[in-house]
Amino acid sequence: MTWLEVVAVVFGAVSVYLSVRQNIWSWPTALVNVTLYFLIFKRERLYADMGLQVFYAGISVYGWYHWLFGGEGRTMLKVTHAPRYLGLLLPLIGLSAAYGVGTVLGNTTDASVPYMDSTLTVTSLIAQWMMSRKYLENWIVWVVADVAYIGMFIYRGLYLTSFLYAVFLVLATRGYFDWRMSLRADQSPTPEPAPAT
DSSP states (O other), X not given: OOHHHHHHHHHHHHHHHHHHTTOTTHHXXXXXXXXXXXXXXXXXXXXXXXXXXXXXXXXHHHHHHHHHHOSGGGOOOOOBOOOHHHHHHHHHHHHHHHHHHHHHHHXXXXXXXXXXXXXXXXXXXXXXXXXXXXXXXXXXHXXXXXXXXXXXXXXXXXXXXXXXXXXXXXXXXXXXXXXXXXXXXXXXXXXXXXXXX
């Protein structure tokens, strides 16, 4: 455990907590987090996850903008369900990309767990993109990814980071229920005003 990992963990936990709360500051704190983890994953030879941090930085900027201006009439974005076609399309894209990245890493680098690393990287990209669009189902994808990440980080001896992902797992579960409540509140009909007497 290093000071770099400690600071990264703090920023990661704050960022995910703010995402659960639908707080716009989740995105700038995420940018700090991904910068620090880029350095950590480079040191640990988790190259797919290192590259993932670059994509996270881009998605964080996109998500920051989209949450502010992606709603109707360039208003703040509200939680919605992901379109059904994504339930078929995203897993196909994810599996293909994970296999391709894993093969490249396995054949061209000294990656420690190339296929696991690439699968979790691609899954995380999908979940983060879904979050930037405020699709409720992003939290389900995060729960699955967090469980697998905990195991991989324990295997690599990144115990504090595995603890962080256990915290992420709890926050992702809470995020699902909080965002579902927000979605239901936005979908409930506005009560008619009482007639004047």
